[in-house]
Amino acid sequence: MLRAAYELFCEHGYAATTLQAIAARAGVAVQTLYFTFHTKGAILSEAVGACIFGFERWTPLVDPVRAGHARALRDYHVWWPAFEEAADAAAALALFVDASVEIMGRVGPLVVVMAEAAAGDAEVRAVRDIGEQRRVESYRAVVRVLAKKGGLRRGLGVERANDILLTLLSGEVYQLLHAGRGWTPAACRRWFRETLSQQLLGAPG
Numbered sequence: 001m002l003r004a005a006y007e008l009f010c011e012h013g014y015a016a017t018t019l020q021a022i023a024a025r026a027g028v029a030v031q032t033l034y035f036t037f038h039t040k041g042a043i044l045s046e047a048v049g050a051c052i053f054g055f056e057r058w059t060p061l062v063d064p065v066r067a068g069h070a071r072a073l074r075d076y077h078v079w080w081p082a083f084e085e086a087a088d089a090a091a092a093l094a095l096f097v098d099a100s101v102e103i104m105g106r107v108g109p110l111v112v113v114m115a116e117a118a119a120g121d122a123e124v125r126a127v128r129d130i131g132e133q134r135r136v137e138s139y140r141a142v143v144r145v146l147a148k149k150g151g152l153r154r155g156l157g158v159e160r161a162n163d164i165l166l167t168l169l170s171g172e173v174y175q176l177l178h179a180g181r182g183w184t185p186a187a188c189r190r191w192f193r194e195t196l197s198q199q200l201l202g203a204p205g
Contacts, residue, residue: 001022001023001026001028001032001033001036001037001043002043002046002047002050002055002058003026003050003055004022004025004026005017005022005025005026005043005044005046005047006047006050006051006055006110007025008021008022008025009044009047009109009110009113010109010110010113013113013116013117014040014044014113014114014116014117014121014124015117015120015121017040019033019034019040019043022043039123040123041121041123041124041126041127044110044114044123044124044127045127045130045131046058047110048107048110048114048127048131051103051106051107051110052103052106052107053077054078077099079095079096079098079099082095083095083096083099083142083145084145086149088149088151089146089149089150089151089152089201090151090197090201092145092146092149092151093146093151093193093196093197093200093201094193096142097169097189097192097193097196098189100169100192101174101185101188101189101192102185104170104171104174104175105174105178105185107171108171108172108174108175108178108179109175109179110171111170111171111172111175112171112172112175114127114128114131115128115172135166136162136166139162139165139166139169140158140159140162142165143158143161143162143165143200144158146161146200146201147161151200151201152200152201153200153201153202154202156200156202161200164196164199164200165196165200168192168195168196168199169192169196174188177191
């Protein structure tokens with residue numbers, strides 16, 4: 001159901017996608033959608049979570065973040081242990097960028113959908129705002145690991161580094177480069193690595 005909703009949101013936008021259309025694409029009754037999710041906004045929220053953590057790892061309405069943010073990073077992001085165990089900050093940042101580009105390839109189109117729908121829909125605004133707050137928390141955890149590895153450039157604190165990371169490594173920037181300018185995911189990955197290495201670590205990627 002979530003994959004069907006995700007596909008339709010990306011193809012037609014949020015407002016134009018009906019529960020009837022989602023049910024038809026998923027091969028379920030509309031009543032099943034209502035029983036499981038209750039609202040279209042809840043479906044959008046769950047679709048965002050499935051994009052980030054992986055459709056195959058996501059259980060509807062069992063949000064790992066609610067169980068504790070740090071635990072969610074360890075248990076639901078398969079790349080997190082390798083990131084924490086990386087030999088140095090440069091290697092850790094490269095792992096994080098690679099994982100993020102994979103995630104943004106899925107969630108980037110939904111970011112655009114939510115931006116278009118948020119102005120006229122309070123539920124969409126709420127989903128967007130909660131998602132952004134979780135991104136802030138997740139990126140701060142990443143920056144703290146980089147800092148512990150002695151990787152942040154001289155004079156750069158955790159909060160300022162987090163601001164830089166949030167601004168540059170976003171679904172909006174990925175969509176601008178990939179969908180807007182035709183960059184391949186590999187080209188996006190290289191640019192994010194190089195730019196973030198320079199901005200955060202003060203060294204070439």
